[in-house]
Amino acid sequence: MLKHLHISMAYLSLLFFIVRAVWAVRETPMLQARWVKVVPHVIDTALLTFGVLLAITLNFWPLPGWLSAKLVALILYIVLGTMAIKRAKTPAKRAGFALAAVVVFIYMLGAAIQRTPLSWLG
Numbered sequence: 001m002l003k004h005l006h007i008s009m010a011y012l013s014l015l016f017f018i019v020r021a022v023w024a025v026r027e028t029p030m031l032q033a034r035w036v037k038v039v040p041h042v043i044d045t046a047l048l049t050f051g052v053l054l055a056i057t058l059n060f061w062p063l064p065g066w067l068s069a070k071l072v073a074l075i076l077y078i079v080l081g082t083m084a085i086k087r088a089k090t091p092a093k094r095a096g097f098a099l100a101a102v103v104v105f106i107y108m109l110g111a112a113i114q115r116t117p118l119s120w121l122g
């Protein structure tokens with residue numbers, strides 16, 4: 001059940017990121033709507049909370065390689081994501097950062113599903 005919630009939040013988070021990135025590239029005012037700023041925090045907090053609970057319940061300590069890789073990638077994803085949605089000044093730069101962030105997210109999915117830092121190549 002925790003795992004299902006964790007996985008659902010992961011896909012929801014990716015979906016919502018893509019929608020916001022498209023709005024950021026197109027400079028849609030929608031991006032400034034209050035709920036658009038709040039909802040991703042709720043989804044991502046749930047995603048991380050369920051992840052941490054899973055790791056605790058399943059006794060994932062010391063952290064397996066794939067989980068450490070996922071956490072490092074998560075930090076990278078957050079940095080790239082903020083560049084895409086907030087910091088980068090031109091639509092082209094925002095699109096580039098958004099694409100890089102999505103690639104990192106897909107890497108995380110692969111690392112979790114295949115259980116190896118090699119992700120989809122494992």
Ligand code: HEM
Binds near residue numbers: 049050051105
């Ligand atoms: C604090 C961050 C995170 C922690 C501690 C964490 C922890 C975990 C753990 C322990 C499992 C294994 C569950 C099991 O074996 O039954 C898992 C599975 C999974 N995680 Fe995370 N996770 C985190 C973040 C993420 C993120 C950001 C994503 C999105 C890419 C993600 C995607 C997944 C997926 C798709 C699975 C299921 C893999 C499968 O099919 O077996 N996780 N996570």
